[in-house]
Amino acid sequence: MLDINLLRNDFDNVSANLLNKKVKLDKDYFISLEAKRKSLQIKTEELQAKRNSVSKQIGILKSKGEDVSLVMTEVSKLGDELKNLELELNQVQNELTNWMYNLPNILHESVPNGMNENDNVEVRRYGTPRTFDFTICDHVDLGYSINKELDFESAAKISGSRFVVLKNQIAKLHRALAQFMLDTHINNHGYTEVYVPYMVNRASVYGTCQLPKFEEDLFKLKHNDEDMYLIPTAEVPLTNLVANSILHMDELPLKFVAHSPCFRSEAGSYGRDTRGMIRMHQFDKVEMVQIVKPEQSFQVLEEMTNHAENILKMLELPYRVVLLCSGDTSFSSAKTYDLEVWIPSQNTYREISSCSNMTDFQSRSMQARYKNTLGKNELVHTLNGSGLAVGRTLVAVLENYQNTDGSITIPLALRPYMNNQTVIRKL
RNA sequence: GGAAGCUUGGCAGAGCGGUUGAAUGCAACAGUCUUGAAAACUGUCGAGGGUGCAAGCCCUCCGUGAGUUCGAAUCUCACAGCUUCCGCCA
Incomplete structure (x- = not known):
């Protein structure tokens, strides 16, 4: 599989190289999918971070014998939203890696151009x-x-x-x-x-x-x-x-x-x-x-x-x-x-x-x-x-x-x- | 095919559901000492990903996949692999 960072940083060069292998990359598709992935991943990880820190707080409060019911109701609301986000992110990431798996390797500069x-x-x-x-x-x-x-x-x-x-x-x-x-x-x-x-x-x-x-x-x-x-x-x-x-x-x-x-x-x-x-x-x-x-x-x-x-x-x-x-x-x-x-x-x-x-x-x-x-x-x-x-x-x-x-x-x-x-x- | 036990970082091996990505040892790396090496001592030390100019911050991962929970290495279920015993078999 190709390095996805190569596509993020240098799409046009990769694209030109693969064209010699008779493969045409869809730039718009990649860019829009990447954008989707990025926003989903950031949102998901933010929520995960929130859940993690609140859960940690609950542990600390409980060990001090303090009341936690208020914090509990707050964090329990996160559950569904997080689950949906994770699911969606997963789908987008699968689509992206699937697309990546179908791209061929980049040719070395010493390889002559030709059709067949x-x-x-x-x-x-x-x-x-x-x-x-x-x-x-x-x-x-x-x-x-x-x-x-x-x-x-x-x-x-x-x-x-x-x-x-x-x-x-x-x-x-x-x-x-x-x-x-x-x-x-x-x-x-x-x-x-x-x-x-x-x-x-x-x-x-x-x-x-x-x-x-x-x-x-x-x-x-x-x-x-x-x-x-x-x-x-x-x-x-x-x-x-x-x-x-x-x-x-x-x-x-x-x-x-x-x-x-x-x-x-x-x-x-x-x-x-x-x-x-x-x-x-x-x-x-x-x-x-x-x-x-x-x-x-x-x-x-x-x-x-x-x-x-x-x-x-x-x-x-x-x-x-x-x-x-x-x-x-x-x-x-x-x-x-x-x-x-x-x-x-x-x-x-x-x-x-x-x-x-x-x-x-x-x-x-x-x-x-x-x-x-x-x-x-x-x-x-x-x-x-x-x-x-x-x-x-x-x-x-x-x-x-x-x-x-x-x-x-x-x-x-x-x-x-x-x-x-x-x-x-x-x- | 049947039964039991096991599966944690490069390896070995701890780990009451709550600041545990994980004690400890070995290995590795850097340094001190040494003419040099070893030993000793000091320090560093899992992987993948996201974000950011960067420092950093965040997420995920304790065989795999689901589940319970505010929170899972730890509980439940399924599957796989390994070990041992029985059966069958080249």
């Missing part, structure tokens, strides 16, 4: 897409001809569309990828491994700001009359680890990494990426999260992007780094780099990781703070990045490492995780 993904800026490239001297297959055909180890048919039968069943060598390759990614981030990049719940409560999804705006993207469950949500990314449980806490300066930065399934309803993406396992309701991801001091967050974003890139480098997959333009930067993010891996069958780069600096946007809703050098409580900055999406990495490996005979060469980095197997082929 066409305006994103390529920052750098790694590797050269391989030239094939035979007709290539996409991962669906490859997986089918390798003993149906990539099995969409079975998944459709037992669950529906946008699910996949992996078997035997490909299932093992999928597992190897996740293990390899985890180990690399733990051993080379200094992250702490965390195992997290795959269902979280409502407060957690509010904490990382997926709610209230993106409810329809989530899978929702009922448990004991309470809403539970399947995590759309491990970012939610990992980041909420520091919700409602005050951290010590020396604890920062916190670096968490988790491997988890992710669940997304993909509402509104009908017809997009229907073939293959690019867009699934359930996919695995290795997620990095960092909790850092505000002044370091943009430096850390560069580092975290490098951490994700290292996985692709070690797998020797061609990719490029893209700085998202204003219109393509997500709701909670101030700045985002996407990593796009080369997908031969589509003859293009496809998103495989997204690294974002959420600045204090999430920490404000989570109340995640640290005691700074002045001894003041200050909101931390939170960052997250995929390191990487395991399913899409599997796609990339299958397609980039395919051979004329339909077999797949296993990347060197993964062989230790595959009993030193070198090739996946039809058995």
